[in-house]
Amino acid sequence: MxxxxxxxxxxxxxxxxxxxxxxxxxxxxxxxxxxxxxxxxxxxxxxxxxxxxxxxxxxxxxxxxRPDLKTGVKFSAEEERTVIDLQAQFGNKWAKIATYLPGRTDNDVKNFWSSRQKRLARILHTSTAPSSSTKSHKTTKHPQTPPFDFIPSLKAPKLSLSREEEFAAKSQLCPTIETVPFGEVVYPNPVPVDQQPYVSFPQFPILQPDYPLLLEGQDFIGRLGAPSFLDYEFGHSALGTAQVPITPSFQASGTSVSHDTVDIDSLIDDDFPPIDLFDQIEQLPSPSHWS
DNA sequence: AACAGATCCAACCGCGAAGTT
DNA sequence: CAACTTCGCGGTTGGATCTGT
CATH class of the missing domain: 1.10.10.60 (Homeodomain-like)
Known part of the structure; x- marks a missing residue:
């Protein structure tokens, strides 16, 4: 020039x-x-x-x-579920995820995800603090403390994992892969000291030639809205179920955990977002990156 | 009522891909 | 085909607002 x-x-x-x-x-x-x-x-x-x-x-x-935006409207439970599912599938491809959510922008999705992450981080941290306050679970006196000290995966850099790496990482974290209904909490009984209760999450279906789920976004999202979607899609043998440990303090934090199971919808409410644990699973590095 | 921390969200930045010259 | 420009995306920041103490 x-x-x-x-x-x-x-x-x-x-x-x-x-x-x-x-x-x-x-x-x-x-x-x-x-x-x-x-x-x-x-x-x-x-x-x-x-x-x-x-x-x-x-x-x-x-x-x-843009005229078609849903400005000032909070994410519905269905939208939250969609974001979580698609994030698990696509990673942080906010623009792509946003195309599945009419009226939402990539920025909306990104902000939503980010705030959920922070919220979960705080909740997890609070729930594992040795003498955490018994007051509101929405506040913490330790905002500067890294929240995930007890979860090695979250110290790892963000990685884009192949399906194989992802599966290997999940398996390594939680060797017990079971096929239980989506969202069901499995408490080993009796509970060994080194085994936390698990909340199980679905693996996304492995693409099959005659399976339309991953071929067309609209088709996929339409099915997401169907009441039976989760039961149907995640109940099939093509799907695995990853488990992630949850801490005992979750059980005492006001969720609807009753004995051995918890309804998935109760996990997607405003006060208790442990489905964000999806992200902990998704961001696991491959075992070779673990130190 | 005042303050602090949490949450939300608009807007910026850097970078890479795509398009143009 | 290289140089340059434009566009789009993901990450980050900072201010406004909300909420709890």
Whole structure:
């Protein structure tokens, strides 16, 4: 690049506006999209319509101005379940996951997941603290303490695992792979000292040629909504069930755990999110990465 | 009522892929 | 085909709001 061009670029950078959007800016952006469609973001700036980068314009449109968005509506239990299932399947592919959730953006999904993660982290930490407060389980006095000291997998870097690695890792963490209904808590009886109670989770189905589940997202998501979906899909022998240890303190934290089982829906309510344990399973490194 | 911590979420950044010149 | 630009994605940050003490 020559000097003239470089200087111009710097001037442009200085002229870039950042921060919260004003109503007038939104209107300009909306008008642009009406005229030209959701594209040519950079031209918005080059035409002098806004002092925002094309990138910023696109983000604003996608996350806030698109007409089909569910703004201000919390994730429903069904949406939560979908995110959790798809995250287990795709990993942190938020944009992809968002395509399964009408009205939700990748940012929404990402934020949702992130907040659930933090919440779970705190709950897990609180539940294992030696003399944790008996007060509200939603608060903690130890926000700076790494929450997952007791779970080796969570100290490992995020990895994208192959199905084989994933399965191996899960098996290593929880050698006992059983086929029990989705969401069922299995308490070995009697409970050995080194064996926590387990909550079981499904493996996603291994792709089979005549099995439409993973072929078309819409088909998949439509089936997710069916009341019998989980029972049907996860009850088949093609599926394995991974188990993840839960701590005894979970049992005392107000869940509907009754004796040996817990209904999966009770795990997806606002006050008790242990289904986030999916993530602990999914983020397991392969055994070769364990130290 | 005041404060602290938790939660939510809008917006930014860096990077890589795709498209264009 | 290389250089450059634009776009899209995932991660992160910081401010506003909520909630509990």
């Amino acid at each position: 020559d000097g003239k061009r470089r200087m111009l670029h710097d001037d442009e950078l200085r002229d870039i506006k950042k921060g919260p959007w004003k109503v007038e800016e939104d209107q300009v952006l909306i008008n642009h999209v009406k005229k030209y469609g959701p594209r040519d973001w950079s031209s918005i700036r080059s035409k002098g319509l806004l002092r925002r980068t094309g990138k910023s314009c696109r983000l604003r449109w996608v996350n806030k101005l």
